[in-house]
Amino acid sequence: MTRAAVLTGLGTYVPPRVVTNDDLSRTMDTTDEWIRTRTGITRRHWADPGTATGDLAVEAGARALKSAGSADVDLVVLATTTPDHPCPATAPDVAARLGLGNVAAYDIAAVCSGFVYALAAAAGAIASGTAERVLVIGAETYSTILDPADRTTSVIFGDGAGAVVLRAGEPDEPGALLGYDLGSDGSLKDLITVPGGGSRQRSEAAGEAADSAGSSVGGRPADSYFTMQGKQVFRHAVTRMAASSKAMLRRAGWEPESVDWFVGHQANVRILHAVADQLGMDRGRTVVNLDRVGNTSAASIPLALADAIAAGQVGPGDRVLMSAFGGGVTWGSTALVWPDISPH
Numbered sequence: 318m319t320r321a322a323v324l325t326g327l328g329t330y331v332p333p334r335v336v337t338n339d340d341l342s343r344t345m346d347t348t349d350e351w352i353r354t355r356t357g358i359t360r361r362h363w364a365d366p367g368t369a370t371g372d373l374a375v376e377a378g379a380r381a382l383k384s385a386g387s388a389d390v391d392l393v394v395l396a397t398t399t400p401d402h403p404c405p406a407t408a409p410d411v412a413a414r415l416g417l418g419n420v421a422a423y424d425i426a427a428v429c430s431g432f433v434y435a436l437a438a439a440a441g442a443i444a445s446g447t448a449e450r451v452l453v454i455g456a457e458t459y460s461t462i463l464d465p466a467d468r469t470t471s472v473i474f475g476d477g478a479g480a481v482v483l484r485a486g487e488p489d490e491p492g493a494l495l496g497y498d499l500g501s502d503g504s505l506k507d508l509i510t511v512p513g514g515g516s517r518q519r520s521e522a523a524g525e526a527a528d529s530a531g532s533s534v535g536g537r538p539a540d541s542y543f544t545m546q547g548k549q550v551f552r553h554a555v556t557r558m559a560a561s562s563k564a565m566l567r568r569a570g571w572e573p574e575s576v577d578w579f580v581g582h583q584a585n586v587r588i589l590h591a592v593a594d595q596l597g598m599d600r601g602r603t604v605v606n607l608d609r610v611g612n613t614s615a616a617s618i619p620l621a622l623a624d625a626i627a628a629g630q631v632g633p634g635d636r637v638l639m640s641a642f643g644g645g646v647t648w649g650s651t652a653l654v655w656p657d658i659s660p661h
């Protein structure tokens with residue numbers, strides 16, 4: 318029988334600085350009313366200058382290990398769109414700072430779907446016997462890539478980190494991940510981008526330099542701000558999250574009405590409700606915490622899970638469906654019966 322990946326710990330961290338919609342309306346052409354009604358967001362946390370994704374990941378990771386009752390892991394998978402550096406990956410540094418020794422550690426870049434992709438990768442490592450226990454972290458500092466002049470993106474994103482520990486176990490245990498539905502459509506890659514800083518930009522800059530002998534390579538300013546075509550992203554997010562959720566429900570053998578909680582990627586409350594409608598689920602079964610944290614990309618699902626537990630929503634024995642959509646474009650879903658654990 319295939320070894321299952323069983324969720325055995327959950328930890329989260331958000332940086333202390335709270336940025337309200339009113340704070341933003343003092344520096345950009347927006348209003349609390351617009352942000353609340355178009356997205357559902359009322360505030361978010363932004364890291365102070367000097368704080369990077371790895372710092373948030375270490376905090377959440379330490380809490381997840383505490384929640385699991387053991388720091389014994391043999392793999393760290395970190396999902397992020399905002400790594401500390403283009404090179405090296407952030408995960409090895411996080412593993413070292415957590416005192417995990419020479420464990421395998423790597424980053425996953427699937428933007429807002431990153432956490433679900435990371436769960437699937439970690440579960441694959443467990444199923445193959447490559448790992449027994451895996452620390453999976455979703456961590457982001459979008460505040461470092463937002464264009465303060467772009468009100469369509471700056472009001473939406475927040476910083477934070479969430480982590481879980483997965484261990485090898487049996488498919489019928491509470492906490493066992495029941496499979497995955499993952500997908501991508503790279504023809505839509507321009508909908509969500511950070512255009513600069515990669516080899517596409519650098520090879521163009523190098524070409525220009527070669528054309529004009531004597532000019533220095535890399536004279537082009539880094540186009541490092543996050544961009545998003547919001548309206549199109551909205552439409553694809555609803556379609557893909559609904560289809561992926563349905564595929565996952567079929568895989569789990571669950572009817573939509575038997576799902577206790579839908580924990581979707583926290584991008585926009587209107588997206589979450591539209592997906593619930595397409596699934597034929599009661600909107601009241603949708604976990605929403607984006608009002609307090611905004612869209613935290615790869616950290617979004619674990620942060621929502623922890624808030625739902627703290628609010629007395631998700632509890633042991635509940636059927637939980639998770640689904641995400643993000644840049645790439647990518648999407649992914651998974652499901653589990655919630656285990657009896659104490660998040661930190």
Ligand code: COA
Nearest residue numbers: 347348351355429468469472547548550551584585642643
């Ligand atoms: N404050 C005030 N007005 C704003 C604004 C802001 N922060 N951002 C945009 N507007 C304006 C626009 O300029 C536009 O004005 P116009 O009609 O005069 O041109 C108007 O509001 C409507 O803009 P539009 O982009 O059509 O709004 P929308 O209803 O599509 O909502 C988003 C915009 C970004 C909230 C919405 O598209 C969205 O949530 N998309 C998905 C985002 C997401 O989920 N991203 C991550 C997925 S991984």
